[in-house]
Amino acid sequence: MTVHLTNRELDVIAVLWETGSATVSEVRAAVGDGLAYTTILSVLRGLELKQYVRHESEGKAHRFFPTIQPSDAEDKSLGRVLDKLYQGSRELLITRLVSEKELSRTELERIRAIIDERLGEADK
Amino acid sequence: MTVHLTNRELDVIAVLWETGSATVSEVRAAVGDGLAYTTILSVLRGLELKQYVRHESEGKAHRFFPTIQPSDAEDKSLGRVLDKLYQGSRELLITRLVSEKELSRTELERIRAIIDERLGEADK
DNA sequence: TATTAGATACTAAATACTTAATACTTCGTA
DNA sequence: TACGAAGTATTAAGTATTTAGTATCTAATA
Numbered sequence: 500m501t502v503h504l505t506n507r508e509l510d511v512i513a514v515l516w517e518t519g520s521a522t523v524s525e526v527r528a529a530v531g532d533g534l535a536y537t538t539i540l541s542v543l544r545g546l547e548l549k550q551y552v553r554h555e556s557e558g559k560a561h562r563f564f565p566t567i568q569p570s571d572a573e574d575k576s577l578g579r580v581l582d583k584l585y586q587g588s589r590e591l592l593i594t595r596l597v598s599e600k601e602l603s604r605t606e607l608e609r610i611r612a613i614i615d616e617r618l619g620e621a622d623k
Numbered sequence: 624m625t626v627h628l629t630n631r632e633l634d635v636i637a638v639l640w641e642t643g644s645a646t647v648s649e650v651r652a653a654v655g656d657g658l659a660y661t662t663i664l665s666v667l668r669g670l671e672l673k674q675y676v677r678h679e680s681e682g683k684a685h686r687f688f689p690t691i692q693p694s695d696a697e698d699k700s701l702g703r704v705l706d707k708l709y710q711g712s713r714e715l716l717i718t719r720l721v722s723e724k725e726l727s728r729t730e731l732e733r734i735r736a737i738i739d740e741r742l743g744e745a746d747k
Numbered sequence: 748t749a750t751t752a753g754a755t756a757c758t759a760a761a762t763a764c765t766t767a768a769t770a771c772t773t774c775g776t777a
Numbered sequence: 778t779a780c781g782a783a784g785t786a787t788t789a790a791g792t793a794t795t796t797a798g799t800a801t802c803t804a805a806t807a
Contacts, residue, residue, distance in 0.1 A: 505764060506703075513707040523784080538766050540785070545764095559773045559784050569708045573719075576704050579630075583637040584693045584700060590730040593720050595697075596713050597737050606714040607738050613721050614735045618728065629794060647754080659797050664755070666795085683754050683803045 502551065502571045509572070511542045512551060515565040522560045626675065626695045633696070635666045636675060639689040646684050 504512065514521055514529040521529070527539045543563055546552040554561040585591045596602075597610070628636065638645055638653040645653070651663045667687055670676040678685040709716040720726075721734070 507765065509703075509707045517710065534765090535767050536784085537768075537786095541766075544786085559775090561785080573704075573708055576708060579633075580700050580704055583633050584697055586641070589720050589723065589725055590734060593717055593734050594737055596717050596720075597734065597741065599713065601713055602741075604742065607742055610714060610717050610721065611735060611738045611742070613718055614731050614738070617721065617726075618731055618735070631795065658795090660754085661756095661798075662796050665797080668756085669794095683752095683805090685755080 500567070500571060502567055502575060504551070504572055504576075507542055508546055508551075509576075511539065512546060512565055512567075512572075515552060515563060516569055520562050520564045522557065522562055524560075526563070624691070624695055626691055626699060628675070628696055628700075631666055632670055632675075633700075635663065636670060636689055636691075636696075639676060639687060640693055644686050644688045646681065646686055648684075650687070 510530050510532075511526055514526045518525070518529070523536060523540050523543060526543065527534065527536055530539065543552060543554075543561075547554065547563075551565065551567045552563050553566050554563045556562075581587055581589065581592060585595075597607070602610075634654050634656075635650055638650045642649070642653070647660060647664050647667060650667065651658060651660055654663065667676060667678075667685075671678065671687075675689065675691045676687050677690050678687045680686075705711055705713065705716060709719070721731070726734075
């Protein structure tokens with residue numbers, strides 16, 4: 500599946516990913532930006548047309564659920580960043596991320612544990 | 624500096640980052656996609672207007688040079704991917720990247736070395 | 748210096764994305 | 778059951794992005 504999301508669509512579906520599901524009003528509150536109710540509705544309908552979300556009735560409103568996961572969108576978004584900004588090198592990107600100040604000691608240790616695990620596997 | 628690049632602009636300037644500099648024809652060949660010569664020229668002129676590239680004369684043609692670096696564009700592009708697709712968690716993104724098959728043992732080891740270095744620093 | 752291939756400048760059409768107005772519908776409740 | 782608040786459907790305007798046509802310019806060369 501090749502998923503393409505516009506910026507605004509990503510804003511909107513990200514709310515659904517975080518909350519699991521949401522009504523138009525809830526998405527609107529979460530996205531902020533002073534957008535009109537109908538604007539959020541339009542975006543959700545577009546997403547539904549593409550079958551990236553679905554809805555169920557809840558009273559007179561709709562409750563929307565994502566039908567794709569973040570991982571489905573990663574390929575395209577991350578892949579592009581990777582190709583164009585890091586010459587396609589995962590190592591380079593990881594190196595940059597690891598070098599950033601935002602990571603705590605604990606996080607670094609957890610990451611190292613994952614790497615160790617991967618290296619261990621390869622031994623078999 | 625806040626850098627905003629459209630998709631096509633990113634395609635184009637990525638060529639300049641890779642090659643150091645290029646003429647319109649060279650960029651066109653690298654980008655592919657069957658775009659007209661004048662299309663690439665337009666994009667380059669747009670980039671020049673924003674001062675993300677500059678040019679020098681070379682015969683009757685122009686040779687274009689990037690004036691911004693990949694790192695200048697990272698914040699926005701990567702930040703967005705991070706926020707929306709990984710809930711802003713660098714750890715989560717790194718974990719996903721590290722778990723991918725594409726990484727060789729050698730790369731994993733180099734990454735671990737960088738983590739160890741970072742952890743060492745923190746000890747001081 | 749007249750020609751011409753190859754290049755740029757200018758302009759604008761086509762497409763994609765974002766936003767929201769207006770009309771219509773639904774459901775609780777007076 | 779008539780009303781109103783809250784919701785949805787339809788439609789389209791506004792904006793940004795992508796693409797390229799046409800006119801013009803430049804520099805090598807016959």
